[in-house]
Amino acid sequence: MAVAREQLTDYIGQLLQIDRFKDYCPNGLQVEGRREITRLATAVTASLAAVEGAVAAGADALLVHHGYFWKNESAPVVGTKKARIGTLLAHDINLLAYHLPLDAHETLGxxxxxxxxxxxxxxxxxxxxxxxxxxxxxxxxxxxxxxxxxxxxxxxxxxxxxxxxxxxxxxxxxxxxxxxxxxxxxxxxxxxxxxxxxxxxxxxxxxxxxxxxxxxxxxxxERYGVRALGAHLAERFALDLVHLDIDNPV
Ligand SMILES: [Zn+2]
The missing domain is CATH 3.40.1390.30 (NIF3 (NGG1p interacting factor 3)-like)
Known part of the structure; x- marks a missing residue:
């Protein structure tokens, strides 16, 4: 099954009540990809390894807890930032990021x-x-x-x-x-x-x-919230789901 990008982001926005939070980054669609989502990948952080994992998995969207565009980060899209965003754009993959709203959710957070x-x-x-x-x-x-x-x-x-x-x-x-x-x-x-x-x-x-x-x-x-949200969405919209666990000792 497939879900329209807007339908998916509207659904998550309501589920996590994103408007209730004052956050350090935008919550929701951070990088636009294709309109229809059939396969969803999840990861804690939208690192280059996670983005490449999403590409290898044939994902239409990458759902993360730590996305991009943090307050105080350098704005120019250069270096590692260019590599990450460039790879997403080149493969038309949507980046969906939910920070504090995903920490706080009653059951999935x-x-x-x-x-x-x-x-x-x-x-x-x-x-x-x-x-x-x-x-x-x-x-x-x-x-x-x-x-x-x-x-x-x-x-x-x-x-x-x-x-x-x-x-x-x-x-x-x-x-x-x-x-x-x-x-x-x-x-x-x-x-x-x-x-x-x-x-x-x-x-x-x-x-x-x-x-x-x-x-x-x-x-x-923070490994488990995004996994739980991904599993919930996969079930709700009958999506293919891939969890990417990129090892991180910190
Ligand atoms: Zn965190």
């Missing part, structure tokens, strides 16, 4: 999908645009046990700062590069904050506040 894999039960949200989720482990466990579970579930060893013997009662999480929220979260009544990336300051803040910090990988924590 990165936070929801991460919670599923880490057995976290959400019961609240906080932070800028409610992007941080709050909740508890489905069954009581220590920080060390939680980290071991995360390593297995995400296929990557997390960075853990805190007393591994302490029991986790309340947990906050936000996928990707959300370590900046730790300043605010360290003042909350939580035992641990889980995100993708770390910065130098988090070590001291974790030690001084007593709130443990876990960096489980930016790519590793």
């Amino acid at each position: 990165n936070n929801a999908q991460l919670a599923q894999r880490l057995d976290l039960v959400a019961d609240g949200r906080c932070g800028d645009q409610d992007l941080v989720w709050l909740g508890a482990p489905a069954a009581p466990l220590t920080l060390g046990e939680f980290a071991a579970h995360a390593a297995e579930a995400l296929e990557r060893q997390p960075l853990v700062i805190g007393d591994t013997g302490r029991t986790l009662r309340r947990v906050a999480w936000c996928t990707g590069g959300a370590q900046g929220y730790f300043h605010e979260l360290a003042t909350h009544d939580i035992d641990c904050f889980v995100t993708g990336e770390a910065s130098e300051f988090v070590t001291h803040l974790a030690r001084e506040s007593g709130v443990a910090f876990v960096a489980a990988g930016h790519h590793a924590t």
